[in-house]
Amino acid sequence: MEALTRTTEILGELIAFPTVSADSNLAMIAHMAGLLEDAGARVELITAPCGTKANLFATLGPERDGGILLSGHSDVVPVTDQDWTSDPFRMVERDGRLYGRGTCDMKGFIAACLAMAPSFAAQVADRPLHFAFTYDEEIGCFGAQHLAEVLKTRGLTPGIAIIGEPTEMRIIEGHKGCYEYTTRFSGLPGHGSLPDHGVNAVEYAVRYVHHLLGLKDQLRAMAPAGGRFDPPWTTVNVGALTGGVAHNVIAPTAQVDWEMRPVQPGDAEFVKDSLRRLCAETLLPQMRAVHPEATIDLEVIGEVAGLIPTDKNEARRIVAELTGANTADLVAFGTEAGIFQALGTDVVVCGPGSIEQAHKADEYIALDQLAQCLGMLERLAERLHD
Missing domain, CATH: 3.30.70.360 (Alpha-Beta Plaits)
Incomplete structure (x- = not known):
């Protein structure tokens, strides 16, 4: 319950940053950087060519190839001409749901990762844990493409990646480009x-x-x-x-x-x-x-790029163990997953909330979805020292 309370608190802070793709995300990125630095992570901001946006890339544990990447995008879609019943950039709770632009897509997952960062730091050993929070996913995945080029230049390839788009915590192993x-x-x-x-x-x-x-x-x-x-x-x-x-x-x-x-x-x-x-x-x-x-x-x-289903996928195997799921599905919507797959990383999409709530007025994420996500991340933390 403590982790859920902390996640909800962080999510409220993130929703207050109106990171619509047309605007800067720098204030939110700086806020997240501070939380990760407090947890002991090495944090790098990779500025976009426009200078008004940035990716955040952070690492707990050793600086080496392999490891686990938790990834989400910081930008949200506009609220223009949508009929909201509350301020979309001030999170409110009603009937077990948290309402606000980005709660579902996909600041809920990011908040859970940030809340878990101190636990990850306490457990990490020889296998690094990375965080990647990107810009401009909603208008072309430009931030993830930029980050992938940086990682490729450095010869740094995560072993597995979990992209926390809203899937109701189902494991997604493929989508079209x-x-x-x-x-x-x-x-x-x-x-x-x-x-x-x-x-x-x-x-x-x-x-x-x-x-x-x-x-x-x-x-x-x-x-x-x-x-x-x-x-x-x-x-x-x-x-x-x-x-x-x-x-x-x-x-x-x-x-x-x-x-x-x-x-x-x-x-x-x-x-x-x-x-x-x-x-x-x-x-x-x-x-x-x-x-x-x-x-x-x-x-x-x-x-x-699309996410191509493969017979061998270490990310699928690990996330199945973490969630208890015994199936993996395909979806129609696109994500940044294929960009990381192209690096040579095994990738799945798995995160809290439903795509049915994304991009709509009164976007929300259910608290029980956040709790399920935290359960997955808590079990991940326990495995980091293995």
């Missing part, structure tokens, strides 16, 4: 009655989308045998197509916002290579035959 793009077309305006005198950006964008959607059947045929994802193939979605200025004007610009959810990295390269060939060999030559300055530009909004 999430690759998001914006493709912009720049043509040549003119009068609608003389279409051959201009380059209609909207028309070329439509042809681009038609080709993209035409890849769906090929991706379906490329699904791995026995795939457990739903659906088991890489999906493509066109979120928006915008452009043009009026009915009778040749559209000078257009934009396509689209995404794909790869089940395997090769699928993403297949789609991008196909689109590159379409643009280089067909669309751009036709556009530039009329207007040499016409362009098609692809902007990568974010490419977040």
Whole structure:
């Protein structure tokens, strides 16, 4: 009960930091750094290129390869236009639930880790325990990607990682990747009655989308045998197509916002290579035959690797022992897990709360979920000296 009281206290402090992705997280990062330093951890802040955000990376125990990583993101989604019944940045308790932006996604897990830090410090021996609290997960996992590059440069690879996204303490061993793009077309305006005198950006964008959607059947045929994802193939979605200025004007610009959810990295390269060939060999030559300055530009909004289920996964085995779970599932939502897996770390996603409460008004985490999480972490602390 003492650990739960301390976790609740810390969670209230974290909720009071409005770390919406568009804003700085530095004040919250500094607060967490102080708590970990008080517990005896070696703490490093890794500043983002923008200078207004940072990752926190901390270690208890020896500075060496391997070890256990507990990871969560510090940013939260906006509360704009959401109908909250209380201040989203002041945690309140009602009927066994803690309400506030980020309680579930995912400051509850972070608070539990911070509350347990003194116990971890007392038990840690030859195997290091790391904490990684990142920035900008909600808009592209940029903080985790930055941290992974730093760890790779140092040759430091955690042996296992637990990503504490809300899974109701179920073990999650896989999710698809999430690759998001914006493709912009720049043509040549003119009068609608003389279409051959201009380059209609909207028309070329439509042809681009038609080709993209035409890849769906090929991706379906490329699904791995026995795939457990739903659906088991890489999906493509066109979120928006915008452009043009009026009915009778040749559209000078257009934009396509689209995404794909790869089940395997090769699928993403297949789609991008196909689109590159379409643009280089067909669309751009036709556009530039009329207007040499016409362009098609692809902007990568974010490419977040999926978490690929593997037959051998030490993280899955250990977390199963810690939680008593005898199954591991897949989920539709994305996390930072695949980024750490790409380092060579065995990874699972397991944390308190339900994704059903994430990103909504009156977001909450149940106290019994926090208690279950603390149980897992307490059993982890007992194993650190083994």
